[in-house]
Amino acid sequence: MPDTPDTRCGFVAVIGAPNVGKSTLLNAVVGTKVSIVSPKVQTTRSRVLGIVIRGASQIVFIDTPGIFTPRRRLERAMVAAAWGGAGDADSVALLVDAARGCDADTSAILERLAESGRKAILVLNKVDLVRKPTLLDLAGKLNERGLFEATFMVSALTGDGIGDFVEHLSQIVAPGPWLFPEDQVSDMPQRLLAAEITREQILLQLHQELPYRAAVETESWEERSDGSAKISQVIYVEKENHRAIVLGKGGSRIKAIGAAARKELETLLDIRVHLFLFVKVRENWADDPERYREWGLDFKA
Template identity: 40%
Template sequence: MKSGTVAVIGKANAGKSTLVNVLVGEKVAIVSPKPQTTRNRILGVLTRENYQIAFADTPGLYRQRNALTALMMKTAETTAKEVDAILYVHDGHAGLREDDIALMLRYFRSGTPMIVAYTKIDIMPKEKIPAEIKALYDAGMTADVYPVSARKGQNIARLEEAIAALLPEGEPLFPENVVSDRSEKFMVAELMREKILLKYEKEIPHGVAVVVNTFERHENGAYQIDLDIVCEKKNHKAILIGKQGAALKEVASFARKDMEKFLGGKVFLTVYVKVREDWRDKGSLMKEFGYAPEE
C-alpha cells in the first residue's frame, strides 16, 4: 500500500483548506475569503483501499507583519521539508504572475516530488489555462499540473490518484477511521474563528484568538462550551460586541450551529471577549493561545 504525508502549500487564500476538505471528504480546516485564515499545520487524512494520504494543510504564504505571521510562514516552510510530496495550490482565478512562477519553482527545485493543483477553474476562463501551464513549463516548472475546482468537485479524483502515485510503499500512518490529527476542542475554537472571519472586517479577525476554557460533554449528549475571544485592542472589543451585544450574539449563534453539526449534539455556548494588547507580538501569549512552533 502507498502511504505518506503531503504538504499543501501555496499563497494565502489560494484555496488550500477547501481542497484538503474536499479530498479528505470532511471539514478538517476552516475556510474564509480572507487571506491568513489557516494558522496551524492541520493534518487531514484520506484512507482508501490501496493508499493513505496525510495532507498537511499549512498557513498560506503571505506578508509577515508580526511574530504570529512569522511563525505561520515558518510552519509552512518546515512542513514542506518534512514530507513525501508537495501539493502546490495555485489560484487560477487570481492569474499567474512572476512571483507565482518563482514560488512554484522554489518548491519544485527543493527535490521533494511535487504536483500543482490549479484551482478555482469554475470562476476563470478555461481558455487561459493551457497558455499559463505552458508559461510554467517554459520557466522550468515541469511538475504535473491539474486544473481543478474544489468548490465544484471538478477533476478532484484524478488529482487524488496522481498524489497517491507519488507516495512511497509503506504501512498506513493512521488508523483508517482517523480524518484529522486535531481534537474536537481545537476544531470548536476554529469554527468560532471562522465565523469571526466571515462577519467582521479584516483587521478584527486577524487580531483574534479563540481560547476554549470549558469543553464538557454531558451524559445526555449535550455539550457545555465556554470560550474567550481574545482581541488585541479595546476598540476591537467594542466592535466585536456591537450595540447592546447584538454583533456578538449573532456571531456566537452562527458558530454554535456549526459546532452542533460538527459534534452531533446540542451545544450550550458561553462567549467572553477579552483584550490582550498586541498579543501577536508576544511569544508567551501566542503560546497560551495555541500558536507555538510545531514539533
C-alpha cells in the same frame, strides 16, 4: 507469497499563496471540515492535517498557512510553518488560483521551489472561475521551468477534478503501513477545532483589521448526561474598541457569531452544543509565546 501488506502511506503538503483555496481543497479531499475557510488572507494560522484513504493508500495532507512576504512576528511564524510543512512531506502540491494567475507571491514560491530542486505537483484551483484557454495558457506558463511532475486542474469548491488528484496521489505515496487509524480525518484536538470554527465566524462576520487580530481559545468543554456539550470560549482582542465591535450593538454581533458557530459545531460533532462566548482584551497576544506553542508555531521563526 510473502505476506507483506500492500498498503501505502505518505504526506502531501499543500502550499501556495494566501487565499488560493488550500483549506477548501483539504476539506474537499477529506469530505468534512478540518480546516477553516474565509475570503480573508491569513485564515489558516498553523499546520492542519487532513487524512484520506483511497484504496490501499492513506494520504496525509498538510494544510499550511499561505506563503507571502511576512512583516509581523505571527506572519513570520506562519510562513515558516508552511515551508516546514513542505520540508516534512513526501510530496508537495503547489496550489495556484487560476483566476488570479501567477502573482508575486506565487512567483516567489516558484523561485524557492527551483532552489530546493525538488519536484512538485501543480494544482490549478478555481477552474470554475476561468475559461479553458486561459487555464491552458497558465498551465503552460507555469510548467515552463520544469518544476512539476504532474498538473491537475480542479475546483475545490465544486469538487471538479478532485478525484483524479487524489487518485494520482494514492499511486505515488510509498509502500508502508498506515500511520493513522482508519477513521481519523485530522490531528486537530476537538477543543482547537471548536475554537477555529468560532474564529471562522469572526472572519466571515467582521471586517477590516480586527479579524486578523483576534484569537479564540476553548476554556472548558463539559459533556452533559443528556449527550450535549457545554463549550466555553474566550475571544481575545487587542483593544478595548475591538471588544465593542465584537460584541456589537446590545451584544447582537457576538450573538450572531455564537449562533452560527454553534450550528456548525453541532453538524460537525453530531451532538447538541451550548456555546458560551466571552470577549477579553489582551494587548499584544500576538507577541505571547504561549499562543504560538498552542498552535504549533515557532515563536522565534
